[in-house]
Amino acid sequence: MDSAPPSYKGHRYPVEIISHCVWLYHRFPLSFREVEELMLERGVIVSHETVRRWCAKFGQAYANALRRRQPRPGDKWHLDEVFIKINGEQKYLWRAVDQGGMVLDILVQGRRDKAAAWRFFRRLMKKIRTVPRVVVTDKLRSYGAAHREVMPSVEHRAHKGLNNRAENSHQPTRQRERAMKGFRSTGGAQRFLAAFSGISPHFRPRRHLMTAARYRAEMTIRFAVWDQVTGVAGLPAAT
Incomplete structure (x- = not known):
């Protein structure tokens, strides 16, 4: 209900x-x-x-x-990260979508290392409460290192050309970021983008x-x- x-x-x-x-x-x-x-x-x-x-x-x-x-998420997750400017500093917006383009989650972080990838994987699994069949990412090594620890039984495909689904999902955010002339704080960016990623795609x-x-x-x-x-x-x- x-x-x-x-x-x-x-x-x-x-x-x-x-x-x-x-x-x-x-x-x-x-x-x-x-x-x-x-x-x-x-x-x-x-x-x-x-x-x-x-x-x-x-x-x-x-x-x-x-x-x-929303319907139950698909079993193929596409993950990607892009840099965003927050109060003049470079941060990273991590995003996950399924094969149908449905946004699973977003997370603003200060790094794109193994710890950041691990944190995003864990957050996804806790939020979605399931494990995908396949995870598709670009060739950032942080994904592979975190994947082996968090979901070693899940197939991981790392290939730039396979990840257009996640990359395309960033476009409305980019448009909005330009209109807002950037974000003022990490917390503010996370709060806005969490709501935006749920409302805008609808x-x-x-x-x-x-x-x-x-x-x-x-x-x-x-x-x-x-x-x-x-x-x-x-x-x-x-x-």
Whole structure:
């Protein structure tokens, strides 16, 4: 059974406004001030600071609820890491997706050595609660060293050309990173990207494989799911 939507007790704005602002911020490369402006055009007066607080409070809860509704992850995991700038320093964003492109987890770390790879492997196994059939990575040696300790019975394929699935999954993050002009802290980056990686893919079906009619039908379903996890669907109909 799906968990109940988060509580909005104490918030003077209706849930439709809150969920819509969180959706705008995570779905499109917008700043909090730009979300404020879009809402003003719709006749809703809300400050960018209020939007920021809503995203911080509800973004991860929405992302978690969407993940609980996802199908069981596939048995082939693609792992990749890319550098990101945080307050002028180089950090690394580790990402894992399955063969269908579903994001399994992300982790921001300061290194890309064996210890970092080991930590990501362990985090994945604890979160997914299963062991894959195959793990696909690039040729970074840290993966192989950590793999032999954490999941030695799992096949490991290390090949640059096989890992396009994970590399392509980084593209929305790159787009968002540019729009935000980088991240200010490691913790802030982890919190935002954890929510972003749960919300953004929900609204990004593989459109290039669909007809226009099929895409619209799929998006209608996904918006309905969003309304359910945010609590909008439980509201009485307007008269």
